[in-house]
Amino acid sequence: MxxxxxxxxxxxxxxxxxxxxxxxxxxxxxxxxxxxxxxxxxxxxxxxxxxxxxxxxxxxxxxxxxxxxxxxxDPAGGCYRIIQELQREIESKQAELDLIHHNIARAQEASRLQMKKPASGDHQI
Incomplete structure (x- = not known):
């Protein structure tokens, strides 16, 4: 029992x-x-x-x-409203991540260009 x-x-x-x-x-x-x-x-x-x-x-x-x-x-929204909020949060974080990747790529490109430039005292005659 x-x-x-x-x-x-x-x-x-x-x-x-x-x-x-x-x-x-x-x-x-x-x-x-x-x-x-x-x-x-x-x-x-x-x-x-x-x-x-x-x-x-x-x-x-x-x-x-x-x-x-x-x-x-939440009688009107229930789980759907929470799913919408989570989806918006995912989209926001994805946009933030995309910006970070873009900034990293720019920094890497700038670093590559800086390495290719001759030093100011290295003039060829």
Whole structure:
């Protein structure tokens, strides 16, 4: 006998050792369960994970929890808004990196040109 998980508590049933939701929704993560239930529906989640390779269930549940938590924090944007922000940050860092590469190339070219110039005291007669 285990302590009821948030899903079993919500469904007013005894949680068993074979409960697929127990590892993901212990009672101290009840709000995450509520978010998943609100945005995905627990029956839809059951359908999703029922068809997955058992080694992929943890990854799927983690993604479902994150997406529902993001939707709870930002109902209009959810994960999409965060993805947009990260994309902008990547583009900004790429532009910064391109500028650094450009400056390095200029410095290397200037160094090569400086090495080719004869010294001021080295005049040929």
């Amino acid at each position: 285990t302590e009821d998980c948030a899903v079993c508590k919500y469904q007013h049933r005894q949680c068993t050792d074979r409960c697929i939701f127990a590892p993901y929704f212990p009672l101290d993560r009840e709000q995450q369960f509520k978010n998943v239930h609100k945005y995905f529906g627990i029956h839809n989640v059951m359908k999703i994970i029922r068809n997955l390779d058992p080694s992929k269930i943890g990854i799927a549940m983690g993604n479902i929890v994150v997406q529902s938590d993001m939707r709870a924090k």
